[in-house]
Amino acid sequence: MRKEPFVICPSCHGQGPLSESLTAQSNQNVIFTCAHCHATIKNIETSKGKESSHALRYGYFFSALIIRLL
Numbered sequence: 001m002r003k004e005p006f007v008i009c010p011s012c013h014g015q016g017p018l019s020e021s022l023t024a025q026s027n028q029n030v031i032f033t034c035a036h037c038h039a040t041i042k043n044i045e046t047s048k049g050k051e052s053s054h055a056l057r058y059g060y061f062f063s064a065l066i067i068r069l070l
Contacts, residue, residue: 004017004018004019005017005018006018007021007022007032009034009036009037009039010039010041011034011037011039012034012036012037012039014034014035014036014037016034016035016036020035021033021034021035022044025043027043028046029042029043029044029045029046030044030046031043031044032044
């Protein structure tokens with residue numbers, strides 16, 4: 001049985017499933033939304049979205065998202 005990856009919010013430290021926390025954008029970046037405190041981090045750079053200039057501003061937030069298997 002596969003375990004669902006969980007994401008820990010950098011603002012409130014609440015946990016939520018990866019599939020419910022990240023939303024894909026048309027520019028290949030993602031948006032993080034916390035299910036608990038509703039904090040939002042936009043334009044998180046992915047390996048396919050490196051050309052996004054806005055992602056560089058928010059890149060340090062992505063490193064604050066801790067993804068782990070529970």
